[in-house]
Amino acid sequence: MESEAPANAIAPIVDVLGIGFGPANLSLGVMLEEAAPDRQLSRLFLEAKPEHVWHPDMLIEDSLLQVTVIKDLITVENPQSRFTFLCYLKEKGRLYDFLNLRDLFPTRYEFNDYLCWAAAQLKEHVRYGRRALRVVPADASGAPIPEGDASRPASLVRVEAEDLATGKQEVYLGRNLVLAAGGIPTAPAGIELGSRAFHSHGYLRKLEAAFPDTEAPHRFLVVGSGQSAAEIFQDLIKRFPQADVTATIRRFAYKPVDESDFTNRVFFPEWVDRYNSMPADKRRGFLKELRDVNYAVIDHALIRAIYQTLYRQKVEGNVRARLEPFLELDRMFEREDGTIEAQYTDVMSGAARTFEADGAVVCTGYDWPKEHPLLDAFAPYFERDDLGGYQVARDYRIESQPTLAPNVYLQGYCEDTHGISETVLSLLPVRAGWIQRSILAAKQSPTAPPVVAAGG
Ligand SMILES: Cc1cc2nc3c(=O)[nH]c(=O)nc-3n(C[C@H](O)[C@H](O)[C@H](O)COP(=O)(O)OP(=O)(O)OC[C@H]3O[C@@H](n4cnc5c(N)ncnc54)[C@H](O)[C@@H]3O)c2cc1C
Numbered sequence: 083m084e085s086e087a088p089a090n091a092i093a094p095i096v097d098v099l100g101i102g103f104g105p106a107n108l109s110l111g112v113m114l115e116e117a118a119p120d121r122q123l124s125r126l127f128l129e130a131k132p133e134h135v136w137h138p139d140m141l142i143e144d145s146l147l148q149v150t151v152i153k154d155l156i157t158v159e160n161p162q163s164r165f166t167f168l169c170y171l172k173e174k175g176r177l178y179d180f181l182n183l184r185d186l187f188p189t190r191y192e193f194n195d196y197l198c199w200a201a202a203q204l205k206e207h208v209r210y211g212r213r214a215l216r217v218v219p220a221d222a223s224g225a226p227i228p229e230g231d232a233s234r235p236a237s238l239v240r241v242e243a244e245d246l247a248t249g250k251q252e253v254y255l256g257r258n259l260v261l262a263a264g265g266i267p268t269a270p271a272g273i274e275l276g277s278r279a280f281h282s283h284g285y286l287r288k289l290e291a292a293f294p295d296t297e298a299p300h301r302f303l304v305v306g307s308g309q310s311a312a313e314i315f316q317d318l319i320k321r322f323p324q325a326d327v328t329a330t331i332r333r334f335a336y337k338p339v340d341e342s343d344f345t346n347r348v349f350f351p352e353w354v355d356r357y358n359s360m361p362a363d364k365r366r367g368f369l370k371e372l373r374d375v376n377y378a379v380i381d382h383a384l385i386r387a388i389y390q391t392l393y394r395q396k397v398e399g400n401v402r403a404r405l406e407p408f409l410e411l412d413r414m415f416e417r418e419d420g421t422i423e424a425q426y427t428d429v430m431s432g433a434a435r436t437f438e439a440d441g442a443v444v445c446t447g448y449d450w451p452k453e454h455p456l457l458d459a460f461a462p463y464f465e466r467d468d469l470g471g472y473q474v475a476r477d478y479r480i481e482s483q484p485t486l487a488p489n490v491y492l493q494g495y496c497e498d499t500h501g502i503s504e505t506v507l508s509l510l511p512v513r514a515g516w517i518q519r520s521i522l523a524a525k526q527s528p529t530a531p532p533v534v535a536a537g538g
């Protein structure tokens with residue numbers, strides 16, 4: 083239930099305070115919206131973006147959703163929900179047109195539109211343009227507890243956020259926190275990113291700002307061999323018909339995603355249970371074996387399309403794009419004249435190689451740190467597992483000292499304990515269901531650890 087806003091807070095205290103309103107917390111928001119009257123939880127989500135949008139700078143034309151669209155925000159938990167993709171289609175008047183495509187993998191553009199449609203219906207529970215800067219344990223009045231004093235009982239979670247439109251600092255208070263701030267774009271040490279060399283995360287915005295002339299004969303470098311790299315390689319070739327584009331990869335060739343039938347069962351909810359109950363060393367080995375279902379792999383059709391593009395250039399005698407294998411990026415920086423220098427090691431010969439370019443897109447993926455920097459102030463309260471990281475229970479709650487009354491939940495950061503589905507869309511509603519049940523159980527019995535029925 084909502085309480086009055088304490089004097090120092092901008093909004094009433096809520097049962098569920100969320101950071102981030104991407105697909106993970108949006109799925110939770112849908113679940114909480116449709117809860118039965120006796121299962122209601124008050125909630126508020128803080129989102130840094132000014133409005134709803136999903137990875138906006140990677141909304142490349144023709145980029146496709148990489149999961150069946152039936153795995154939307156809610157269907158697998160509640161097919162009768164009014165937030166399903168099919169309800170969205172019906173409301174938009176495209177249901178029969180879509181079914182006639184006979185294809186369950188729509189464009190990311192359309193899926194983004196679906197997410198925006200769902201988010202618009204929950205807008206009273208979201209504050210957009212709010213970046214959470216600090217999250218700290220607080221007493222019942224909302225006052226922060228001095229750093230490191232885990233012996234002092236904490237009743238609330240206090241989020242200090244910036245209103246990005248006004249620059250004002252605000253305080254929000256919750257009885258529980260759900261952190262779903264997404265992956266953090268990562269690049270190897272030694273890579274200096276700027277306006278002409280940038281991470282794939284900011285691709286469209288930075289590209290259009292630095293290279294507005296699509297007819298110019300720019301020289302581009304693309305680093306990496308995951309889905310982002312392949313989509314960007316293909317996009318640069320198409321978008322800049324006079325440009326020269328080199329894709330550098332650490333391995334021999336672009337590798338296709340393993341979406342074969344038996345392997346794909348790892349995205350069934352029961353596999354999270356099985357994975358979660360394995361010993362830590364076995365889990366790690368299994369995760370490594372499964373890397374090809376998501377990381378550093380590419381959709382089969384896209385690999386073929388790129389190969390055909392490069393072949394056509396050979397036929398036409400106009401080779402202006404290529405794939406350079408076995409190159410590990412060591413250093414990248416912008417020279418004084420504005421060109422980019424990229425230094426590599428050939429992992430087969432050990433030889434150093436240098437490339438010069440006008441622009442570079444570094445597609446080296448994302449980090450999902452379980453010990454997220456936003457939670458640093460809680461570290462003294464949190465339990466640690468054998469490997470030294472925060473210990474996360476099956477219900478995505480970080481195990482904590484009894485002095486910490488609020489539960490802190492993680493969405494996306496628990497791959498090592500909950501498996502390969504953590505960072506993708508596949509099981510979002512199932513995970514949201516676990517978190518909802520856990521918060522309800524803790525509310526009904528605040529002193530007992532949450533008892534959570536099996537998900538699914
Ligand atoms: C280009 C791209 C395409 C993808 N396509 C697919 C796909 O087709 N299928 C699939 O299964 N997976 C896909 N993924 C994986 C992706 O992780 C998930 O699709 C999904 O975005 C995860 O949702 P999330 O809510 O956990 O994180 P995000 O979508 O990253 O959302 C996190 C949100 O938190 C906000 N935020 C961050 N920090 C703060 C803060 N301090 N304060 C307030 N707000 C904050 C961000 O603005 C963002 O809106 C894709 C990933 C990328 C990069």
Ligand SMILES: NC(=O)c1ccc[n+]([C@@H]2O[C@H](COP(=O)([O-])OP(=O)(O)OC[C@H]3O[C@@H](n4cnc5c(N)ncnc54)[C@H](OP(=O)(O)O)[C@@H]3O)[C@@H](O)[C@H]2O)c1
Pocket residue numbers: 140145146147148190270282305306307308309310311313331332333376377378379409410411412445446447448505506
């Ligand atoms: N349309 C879509 O649905 C879509 C689009 C884009 C992304 N995504 C998703 O987003 C997630 C992240 O994908 P991603 O492609 O951004 O990242 P990723 O899959 O993690 O790939 C990162 C790449 O960076 C390479 N790399 C790292 N350090 C390097 C170095 N020093 N030198 C050279 N190469 C280096 C890796 O090389 P190695 O191969 O050698 O490890 C790998 O190829 C995935 O879930 C993906 O499916 C989906």
